[in-house]
Amino acid sequence: MIALLGRPDPATTQAIQFARGILEGSATAFYEVDSNLNLNRFVLSTGVPAGFHDQYLAGMNRLDPLHPRSATNQPIARLSTALNQCATRDAATYRSFADQCGVADMIEFFFRRNDRIVAGMSVLWAPGCKIPDGSMNIAEKIHDYLEFNLTSRLSGSDEASRYGLTARELEVVELLCCGRTNREISECLNIGLATVKTHLIHIFEKLGVETRSAVVALMSRPH
CATH class of the missing domain: 1.10.10.10 (Winged helix-like DNA-binding domain superfamily/Winged helix DNA-binding domain)
Known part of the structure; x- marks a missing residue:
């Protein structure tokens, strides 16, 4: 794992690697969410496409249909589904951005504490990678395990x-x-x-x- 903002403890690293492994993802990005829904303390695995994270922070996050501000009560969401359901110019721009950075699809996990999103995690797939059948069902089944293990160790704010x-x-x-x-x-x-x-x-x-x-x-x- 590459910890961009702080070093994850072994249990956090293990939970993130578990999600990546069971979903056969190319990479993962874990982050904390403050009370204003700003993302911080990113922990990126190897395999995150070069430039994707920096461009995301530099402004593309405002177009992200999987950003916590759009999560409502969902525990998980999928990029391809969200983009197909939102035929706007912003959605098309974000799809182009993901394509150019080598992100074919991703599943986003939203982790809550006291009904507030305090963290999230993206599992990304590169073009040509196998996405498991029933991946959303798998993600839903492991969500609570990940939420317990990842939010219990948050430094938060x-x-x-x-x-x-x-x-x-x-x-x-x-x-x-x-x-x-x-x-x-x-x-x-x-x-x-x-x-x-x-x-x-x-x-x-x-x-x-x-x-x-x-x-x-x-x-x-x-x-």
Whole structure:
């Protein structure tokens, strides 16, 4: 597994690998969801197409029919089905984006705590890969197991509440912790470079640190 934003514990890694294996997926992407339905703390497996994640964060997420904001009460959803049911320009743009990045289809899991989506996971298939017969039935049967194992270990927004970070500041911290430069953070979050610098000033003040490395060290400590 490749942990972009934080390191998953072994049990989390095992649950993610289980889902990928039983659904014969090409790759997986696990993420946490804050109270504003922003996605963060991504954990990507090997096999996620190059550029897919960065382009998703840079703006394609706004067109994603499987984004948690569109989940309603569904525990799972499938990309091909969602796109076929939504014949809009946005859906066509997202289908083209997925095709260009080498994503033939995916199943999205939505994990809840107290009726709020707190995490999700995508299982992706590359073009030409076998998608198991009855894959949605399989996904539905393993959903509760995954939800229990993955949400019980979430850090959620502990850092946000502990230090008073806003949702956007937390996103900046997470990208900083995986080595992104200010310009890369700007591109990933689709905000100006000056805005990134302003966020960093506020983050340093709230955390009581003076350097980027101190932020990383503080966020790496077990709480």
